[in-house]
Amino acid sequence: MSEFKSLKVVDNFYQNNLFYPMPTVIISTLCDDGTTSLGSYSLVFPYYIAGKDYYAMILECRNSSNTAQNLLKNGKCALNFIKDDRKYFKEAVRLGFPGKTPAEKMKDCNLKLIKGKAEGNRPLILKDAYQVIECTWDDSLEDGYKAKEHIGELEGVEPPYNNFNGITSKFGCHFILKIDGILMKEKYADNLKKGLKSNSFPNVPVDYGYHDSKNFWYK
Ligand SMILES: Cc1cc2nc3c(=O)[nH]c(=O)nc-3n(C[C@H](O)[C@H](O)[C@H](O)COP(=O)(O)O)c2cc1C
Numbered sequence: 596m597s598e599f600k601s602l603k604v605v606d607n608f609y610q611n612n613l614f615y616p617m618p619t620v621i622i623s624t625l626c627d628d629g630t631t632s633l634g635s636y637s638l639v640f641p642y643y644i645a646g647k648d649y650y651a652m653i654l655e656c657r658n659s660s661n662t663a664q665n666l667l668k669n670g671k672c673a674l675n676f677i678k679d680d681r682k683y684f685k686e687a688v689r690l691g692f693p694g695k696t697p698a699e700k701m702k703d704c705n706l707k708l709i710k711g712k713a714e715g716n717r718p719l720i721l722k723d724a725y726q727v728i729e730c731t732w733d734d735s736l737e738d739g740y741k742a743k744e745h746i747g748e749l750e751g752v753e754p755p756y757n758n759f760n761g762i763t764s765k766f767g768c769h770f771i772l773k774i775d776g777i778l779m780k781e782k783y784a785d786n787l788k789k790g791l792k793s794n795s796f797p798n799v800p801v802d803y804g805y806h807d808s809k810n811f812w813y814k
Contacts, residue, residue, distance in 0.1 A: 640653055663770075671731055673729050726778065726779045745762055
């Protein structure tokens with residue numbers, strides 16, 4: 596008898612069928628009026644890690660989210676990684692509720708925002724993040740820029756769909772995000788340089804997703 600049980604693989608298998616450890620990233624994007632909007636994301640992973648002309652991350656998100664809409668419009672974002680602290684966690688959950696405009700979300704935001712270091716017109720970054728990746732969407736891959744024709748279609752986008760960059764399903768979007776720069780708090784940057792010890796790591800939360808159709812599970 597195997598010790599393993601086979602599970603039926605369903606939609607959102609990463610949280611419904613697995614204990615899949617994920618980061619908690621608050622993504623800042625640039626709105627039309629030049630303000631910064633924040634949204635919570637976990638499906639953000641390294642994509643091009645070596646052997647290409649540039650380094651990249653991939654983000655998987657709802658195509659109607661403020662984050663996706665802003666990325667489709669101007670391509671700029673910052674991936675802000677938060678530490679394991681109730682204050683940030685509570686805000687991450689609040690920023691993770693769909694259906695609010697950036698102005699509605701940001702008016703109650705208690706996270707401090709500052710300028711990043713990458714060039715050009717950019718969203719602000721989280722002052723308290725332990726690391727930040729400033730990025731630009733590569734809209735050339737798979738003609739991702741064609742997704743711009745669907746800006747403002749918030750009730751679902753009709754086919755055809757792309758495979759990995761742009762609008763990938765009725766409600767889904769994938770963005771290959773070119774890394775423009777990595778910012779790290781000095782203490783951790785020093786630790787990376789000097790060699791890691793067990794106490795060199797930032798204390799970070801692990802997100803296991805939305806398991807019981809009510810709560811996000813964290814450890
Ligand atoms: C911890 C956490 C992680 C999340 N990860 C994702 C994700 O990876 N992809 C996604 O589409 N939604 C994710 N969500 C839900 C989004 O935060 C939600 O759609 C939110 O409305 C996005 O904000 P925005 O519309 O301002 O971009 C997550 C929510 C939380 C609380």
